[in-house]
Amino acid sequence: xxxxxxxxxxxxxxxxxxxxxxxxxxxxxxxxxxxxxxxxxxxxxxxxxxxxxxxxxxxxxxxxxxxxxxxxxxxxxxxxxxxxxxxxxxxxxxxxxxxxxxxxxxxxxxxxxxxxxxxxxxxxxxxxxxxxxxxxxxxxxxxxxx
Amino acid sequence: xxxxxxxxxxxxxxxxxxxxxxxxxxxxxxxxxxxxxxxxxxxxxxxxxxxxxxxxxxxxxxxxxxxxxxxxxxxxxxxxxxxxxxxxxxxxxxxxxxxxxxxxxxxxxxxxxxxxxxxxxxxxxxxxxxxxxxxxxxxxxxxxxx
DNA sequence: AGCCGAATGCAAAAGCTTCTCATTTGTTGC
DNA sequence: GCAACAAATGAGAAGCTTTTGCATTCGGCT
Ligand SMILES: [Mn+2]
Ligand SMILES: [Mn+2]
Ligand SMILES: [Zn+2]
Ligand SMILES: [Zn+2]
Numbered sequence: 001x002x003x004x005x006x007x008x009x010x011x012x013x014x015x016x017x018x019x020x021x022x023x024x025x026x027x028x029x030x031x032x033x034x035x036x037x038x039x040x041x042x043x044x045x046x047x048x049x050x051x052x053x054x055x056x057x058x059x060x061x062x063x064x065x066x067x068x069x070x071x072x073x074x075x076x077x078x079x080x081x082x083x084x085x086x087x088x089x090x091x092x093x094x095x096x097x098x099x100x101x102x103x104x105x106x107x108x109x110x111x112x113x114x115x116x117x118x119x120x121x122x123x124x125x126x127x128x129x130x131x132x133x134x135x136x137x138x139x140x141x142x143x144x145x146x
Numbered sequence: 147x148x149x150x151x152x153x154x155x156x157x158x159x160x161x162x163x164x165x166x167x168x169x170x171x172x173x174x175x176x177x178x179x180x181x182x183x184x185x186x187x188x189x190x191x192x193x194x195x196x197x198x199x200x201x202x203x204x205x206x207x208x209x210x211x212x213x214x215x216x217x218x219x220x221x222x223x224x225x226x227x228x229x230x231x232x233x234x235x236x237x238x239x240x241x242x243x244x245x246x247x248x249x250x251x252x253x254x255x256x257x258x259x260x261x262x263x264x265x266x267x268x269x270x271x272x273x274x275x276x277x278x279x280x281x282x283x284x285x286x287x288x289x290x291x292x
Numbered sequence: 293a294g295c296c297g298a299a300t301g302c303a304a305a306a307g308c309t310t311c312t313c314a315t316t317t318g319t320t321g322c
Numbered sequence: 323g324c325a326a327c328a329a330a331t332g333a334g335a336a337g338c339t340t341t342t343g344c345a346t347t348c349g350g351c352t
Contacts, residue, residue, distance in 0.1 A: 018299090019297095021298090040339095055301090058300080058302075058340090061341070062341085082340095099274060107269070115257050123253070129281045130279065131277070131279050133277050165317085165319075165328095200332090203309090203333095228309095
């Protein structure tokens with residue numbers, strides 16, 4: 001039974017078998033309050049600094065990786081070097097990214113999901129994951145048309 | 147009218163506005179003869195060394211990037227750090243990768259392509275590109291089941 | 293309060309890719 | 323063919339993102 005979570009807390013950290021430390025709580029807090037749910041480790045680091053929390057970048061990377069293993073966070077490899085993270089609220093989705101302004105929108109399409117499964121099966125593969133990202137220009141006047 | 151090319155040559159390099167140099171010809175040659183068409187810059191470097199061609203890694207990266215701009219080569223960002231390159235024979239396709247042995251298979255599915263276009267349009271995006279990679283375990287006994 | 297292992301911060305290191313610059317190589321016009 | 327010049331190459335340094343080592347600090351438990 002998959003439930004879409006709205007609120008993460010220290011409970012989730014504890015349930016992942018991790019100590020509930022200040023850095024972890026703060027990182028989870030920032031991820032939760034993000035309007036655009038997608039951030040790089042570096043951006044998260046800066047957001048925390050702005051919020052007055054001095055958490056080392058190494059810790060950010062470590063914690064994000066642990067959160068990922070625990071299923072609290074999802075990591076994406078969009079083009080452009082840096083990994084991007086977002087809270088995993090239990091709703092799988094794919095992304096469409098504007099290559100001009102960087103805006104990220106999410107979508108889910110059962111038809112695509114089904115076809116992927118069929119293709120994998122037909123080739124003898126057992127699907128574990130997939131990454132689908134569409135790149136293009138968004139409807140913003142500044143981005144529309146090259 | 148899209149034609150699937152079987153053979154690349156110095157002509158293609160020249161048409162891209164590039165000088166027909168020995169390193170570029172050799173790199174194109176290796177890419178062409180690959181059974182599994184997907185290689186990292188590092189692997190390509192080693193393959194050339196094995197073939198007795200001492201071409202600097204920096205040159206490999208430069209040339210691959212130029213070939214990419216010229217449409218001779220496609221670059222993929224599979225998980226695992228390194229970029230992977232393959233000759234662009236004009237036939238767009240996506241990939242399914244074994245997370246155990248690394249095998250890469252290709253597929254093309256018009257239904258998925260169409261749905262992507264529809265989704266992008268519905269969100270006001272003009273599609274420029276997309277990356278779809280399925281990860282799983284291939285049918286090889288060594289890979290099957292975790 | 294005090295113990296102990298886990299977590300953190302910092303700096304160093306690693307992994308991949310790009311850049312700098314002196315030297316070499318294609319190409320073009322005699 | 324050959325000189326002339328711009329373009330390309332090789333080697334190493336540098337750049338970026340991410341990981342790691344280690345001394346110190348912190349969280350959970352008595
Ligand atoms: Mn998302
Ligand atoms: Mn391919
Ligand atoms: Zn945009
Ligand atoms: Zn396999």
